[in-house]
Amino acid sequence: MHTLAVEKPDAASGNIFNSVSDRAVTLDGMAKLCAQAAGRSVNIVHYDLKAFGIDERKLSLSHFYAEPRAAKTILGWSSTTNLVEDLERFEEYVKIGRDNKEIKFELIRFWSRLRSQRLSDQLKGVGGKTSLKMQ
Structure with a gap:
């Protein structure tokens, strides 16, 4: 989900x-x-x-x-x-x-950044791939 x-x-x-x-x-x-x-x-x-x-x-x-x-x-x-x-x-x-x-929240931060970057790419009209690194 x-x-x-x-x-x-x-x-x-x-x-x-x-x-x-x-x-x-x-x-x-x-x-x-x-x-x-x-x-x-x-x-x-x-x-x-x-x-x-x-x-x-x-x-x-x-x-x-x-x-x-x-x-x-x-x-x-x-x-x-x-x-x-x-x-x-x-x-x-x-x-x-x-x-x-122990619970780690890296994936939550990753998905949040992915969503932000996806929205940014849509606003720019970019259809290409983006890269994200987990921090």
């Missing part, structure tokens, strides 16, 4: 894209899937919010969702995996210690 956004900067600019599948998952379902991927069991407990003096109508948890419509429509993106596969991959990621790896 990131590559598609870089390739279509004018269309992508100002939009928010969710990297999610079309399959809806409840909060209970998410807890169960995470437990399954981790090889654990889960005991989901639902509290009576009124017993704690909380008006459940003021909570918006039941209305939280992410959907891929903008990514599909604007970028032509579609998910190639599903949530269960992604969770299983994350477990593998943790097992090899990748979750403790």
